[in-house]
Amino acid sequence: MSKRNNHKAKKLHPPKGKKQHRSGGKTITAEVTCTGFTNEGKGIAEWKGQKLEVPYLLPGEKAEVHVSQKGKFVNAELKRVIDASQDRVEAPCPYYYDCGGCQLQHMSNPAQARFKQQYMEKLMKPFGKPEPIYTMDHPYDYRNKNVMTYGLNQKRQVIGGLYAQNTHEIFDMEECLIHDPKADEIANSIKDYMRKSKMQPYNEDTRRGFLRHVLIKVGKVSGEIMVVLVAASPEFKGKNNFIKAMRKAHPEITTMLLNVNKRDTSVVLGNQENVLFGKGTITDTLCGLEFEISAKSFYQINPVQTERLYAKAIEMAELTGKETVIDAYCGIGTIGLVASKQAGKVIGVEVNKDAVKDAVRNSKRNGVKNARFYQGDAGEFMVDMAARKEKADVVIMDPPRSGSDEAFLSSVVKLKPERVVYVSCNPETQARDLKYLTKNGYKVEGIQPVDMFPQTYHVESVVKLVRK
Numbered sequence: 001m002s003k004r005n006n007h008k009a010k011k012l013h014p015p016k017g018k019k020q021h022r023s024g025g026k027t028i029t030a031e032v033t034c035t036g037f038t039n040e041g042k043g044i045a046e047w048k049g050q051k052l053e054v055p056y057l058l059p060g061e062k063a064e065v066h067v068s069q070k071g072k073f074v075n076a077e078l079k080r081v082i083d084a085s086q087d088r089v090e091a092p093c094p095y096y097y098d099c100g101g102c103q104l105q106h107m108s109n110p111a112q113a114r115f116k117q118q119y120m121e122k123l124m125k126p127f128g129k130p131e132p133i134y135t136m137d138h139p140y141d142y143r144n145k146n147v148m149t150y151g152l153n154q155k156r157q158v159i160g161g162l163y164a165q166n167t168h169e170i171f172d173m174e175e176c177l178i179h180d181p182k183a184d185e186i187a188n189s190i191k192d193y194m195r196k197s198k199m200q201p202y203n204e205d206t207r208r209g210f211l212r213h214v215l216i217k218v219g220k221v222s223g224e225i226m227v228v229l230v231a232a233s234p235e236f237k238g239k240n241n242f243i244k245a246m247r248k249a250h251p252e253i254t255t256m257l258l259n260v261n262k263r264d265t266s267v268v269l270g271n272q273e274n275v276l277f278g279k280g281t282i283t284d285t286l287c288g289l290e291f292e293i294s295a296k297s298f299y300q301i302n303p304v305q306t307e308r309l310y311a312k313a314i315e316m317a318e319l320t321g322k323e324t325v326i327d328a329y330c331g332i333g334t335i336g337l338v339a340s341k342q343a344g345k346v347i348g349v350e351v352n353k354d355a356v357k358d359a360v361r362n363s364k365r366n367g368v369k370n371a372r373f374y375q376g377d378a379g380e381f382m383v384d385m386a387a388r389k390e391k392a393d394v395v396i397m398d399p400p401r402s403g404s405d406e407a408f409l410s411s412v413v414k415l416k417p418e419r420v421v422y423v424s425c426n427p428e429t430q431a432r433d434l435k436y437l438t439k440n441g442y443k444v445e446g447i448q449p450v451d452m453f454p455q456t457y458h459v460e461s462v463v464k465l466v467r468k
């Protein structure tokens, strides 16, 4: 039976028999009281004057924990909750305590929102008070992209799923409650097919076998689905049979690609890509525009929340129809193209070649005449713009988790846009960059947290800066 329709896990606490005490060293059981949270949503407690970080423990709770110490390293794992918090719920996913992909399923949805709000308030204190976080009514099934990894278990049976918590071991699973359900069905069909055929998963240690990962992208509005087989070799034995079987079982797959990744790396996609059928991209609708998305291009993973995020970012940009807007780190051009209706012109810059091609195509597809997209490093692009004394009224920036860099930020300061709208999936690096901008002529006028990644500790944030 689908676990999606059975959102009640049996156990309140980490299941017995689960591998514990991974740090090695002597393990003792201690009784502790939780006093707060780490930024990753772990409970904080004190034991013999030392700070413990205990996954799945909530503030105010009294619990028994397993503590093991090896040298300076202290590891704590929850054994049993003695006094449970009112915020504690049964994690709906039966894999929750082993998987590690989600960290907050043991917290009620309002408690997750409070946790994220408090985290943002603490982090953003030097800059202002964040608005209440945008939460989701249905905080499951939201991801439009997922990557499954395949391997063999000890019985040499094919397994497929995510990496188990803090390991590089594949954790066999049929369903993830934050994935798109169709994507999980397809991933399971591939696993079944492999079990019945000679298609072998790749083994990182022996460097033998074929299939490393499967990347699935779903157009949540269009219903189009892309399946990318990431293989260690371009030689796909039994290709035609596989394609035939998958198309029959899942007519909703609109395109399939073979990506070849021969490298010894944790990066999923390699450089070589062959289209097995379909156009090699999917199209989806976001904020009323159509976007074509390639396998390697970035596209926000939660489209429901993305529409709210973009609406807020564009509101913060205060466009009147005349402004020159820079869409930095623009991906496939989504923010810039949505903003283009209210701007004089849009200049997008993005390092990923495929994403830039998508952005150019997307501009044409939507009949946008006032947007140009350039491929390159956003920092270098801005340095050049500043050197040429070009004009920009608004900079919308949405860098990767590592944040921006000094070349980019110092050029923003030189270009003197009236407003900077900073979108980020990592508020820690955003806060670091805000420090630079607020020391160099800008002040923060608005902070909007967005719960883009429910059930995990991650928070999206958009900040408005204006010139002082």
Ligand SMILES: C[S@@+](CC[C@H](N)C(=O)[O-])C[C@H]1O[C@@H](n2cnc3c(N)ncnc32)[C@H](O)[C@@H]1O
Binding pocket: 297, 298, 299, 300, 328, 329, 330, 331, 332, 333, 334, 335, 349, 350, 351, 352, 355, 376, 377, 378, 379, 398, 399, 400, 401, 425
């Ligand atoms: C968080 S995504 C945002 C994309 C887009 N704004 C959106 O909302 O879909 C960050 C993007 O920055 C790109 N990127 C990473 N480093 C870059 C750099 N140094 N210069 C330009 N783009 C970069 C990535 O390829 C990715 O598309």
